[in-house]
Amino acid sequence: DSGVTQTPKHLITATGQRVTLRCSPRSGDLSVYWYQQSLDQGLQFLIQYYNGEERAKGNILERFSAQQFPDLHSELNLSSLELGDSALYFCASSGNPRLADNEQFFGPGTRLTVL
Amino acid sequence: GIQVEQSPPDLILQEGANSTLRCNFSDSVNNLQWFHQNPWGQLINLFYIPSGTKQNGRLSATTVATERYSLLYISSSQTTDSGVYFCAVGSRRGSTLGRLYFGRGTQLTVWP
Numbered sequence: 001d002s003g004v005t006q007t008p009k010h011l012i013t014a015t016g017q018r019v020t021l022r023c024s025p026r027s028g029d030l031s032v033y034w035y036q037q038s039l040d041q042g043l044q045f046l047i048q049y050y051n052g053e054e055r056a057k058g059n060i061l062e063r064f065s066a067q068q069f070p071d072l073h074s075e076l077n078l079s080s081l082e083l084g085d086s087a088l089y090f091c092a093s094s095g096n097p098r099l100a101d102n103e104q105f106f107g108p109g110t111r112l113t114v115l
Numbered sequence: 116g117i118q119v120e121q122s123p124p125d126l127i128l129q130e131g132a133n134s135t136l137r138c139n140f141s142d143s144v145n146n147l148q149w150f151h152q153n154p155w156g157q158l159i160n161l162f163y164i165p166s167g168t169k170q171n172g173r174l175s176a177t178t179v180a181t182e183r184y185s186l187l188y189i190s191s192s193q194t195t196d197s198g199v200y201f202c203a204v205g206s207r208r209g210s211t212l213g214r215l216y217f218g219r220g221t222q223l224t225v226w227p
Contacts, residue, residue, distance in 0.1 A: 002160070031213060043201065043217035056214055088156055094213070102146050102205065103163040104215060109156055 003027065004093050004107035012113045018079040021110045025072055025093030031055070032074040033094075033104060034066055038087040049074055081114045088112075117142045121202050121218035128192050128225050136187040136221045138202030146205025147178050148215065149187050153198045161187070161200075192225045199223070 003026035013019055025032050034046040045058035049068035060066075063081075068074045078085060088111050092104040118141040128134055138147075149161040162169050162176040164185065169176055173192075178185040189196055199222050203215040 033214065035215075035217075042219050043203075045214040045216070048213055050213075056212070058214060090158065092215075102213065103148065103160070104146075105160060106150070106158040109158075111156070 002105040002107065004091060004105050006089075006091050006107035006110050008110060009108065010111050010113075012115065013081060014115055015081055015083060017081050017114075018077065019081065019112065021076040021078070021089055021091075021112075023074045023076070023091030023093075023107055025074070025091075026105055029093035029095055029105075030072065031094045031102075032068055032072070033092040034060075034074070034076050035090040035092065035106075036087050037090065037109075038084075043090075046076070078112070083114050086112055086114045117144065117204055117206055117216040119202060119204055119216050119218035121200075121221050123221060124219065125222045126224070128223070130193060130225055130227050132192050132225075133188070133190045134192060134223070136189070136200055136202075136223075138185040138187070138204075138218055140183050140185075140202075140204045140216075142183075143207050144180065144183075144204040145207045145212075146203075146215065147180075147185055148203045148205075149176055149185070150201040150203065151196075151198050152201060152220070158201070165205075189223075192223075194225050194227055197223055197225050 005024045030051045046060040048056040091107045094104045166180045199220040
């Protein structure tokens with residue numbers, strides 16, 4: 001158990017819908033990262049938050065947004081869903097990316113299926 | 116971004132065999148992690164190893180940062196070692212500090 005929790009584990013929805021994925025980081029970690037794993041693109045970085053502020057963006061679509069709350073949990077919102085958004089979405093957490101030891105720990109993932 | 120190449124893409128072994136997985140990366144890094152993704156999709160941390168050598172039971176890893184590669188050794192493989200092994204690196208550059216770049220993985224299958 002990495003200490004990172006994600007809910008829900010599975011999500012099945014229809015095209016055009018909106019969903020919210022939730023993540024709680026390990027106790028004491030201030031950084032949260034979101035990654036998407038799909039068959040064609042592999043594992044890709046989406047977005048990073050540190051202590052409530054957005055730090056970096058990767059290949060995140062405009063239809064996707066995220067935030068980190070004062071209690072440090074994070075939510076990833078996916079809207080106007082398309083078939084191609086079906087993937088495994090991971091949340092990871094770490095301490096401070098500016099420190100020498102910035103090992104990231106991953107949650108169990110949310111498997112999203114868009115029908 | 117940083118390019119990460121893993122080899123071989125697929126590896127089939129009999130139980131008890133040893134194997135070496137390789138990870139090459141295109142730029143200097145401040146983070147290198149090896150993960151095992153099990154059949155249920157979970158990403159399990161194996162090593163945090165931006166440089167040097169570490170060992171954990173039957174697994175060991177070596178990173179030669181100056182030559183931009185890392186190796187993961189699995190000895191006396193077991194069927195439970197099956198799954199995909201990922202190498203991921205973190206950039207030193209300010210604009211991308213913190214994010215991990217993943218390779219495409221090595222799919223390991225161990226037969227009894």
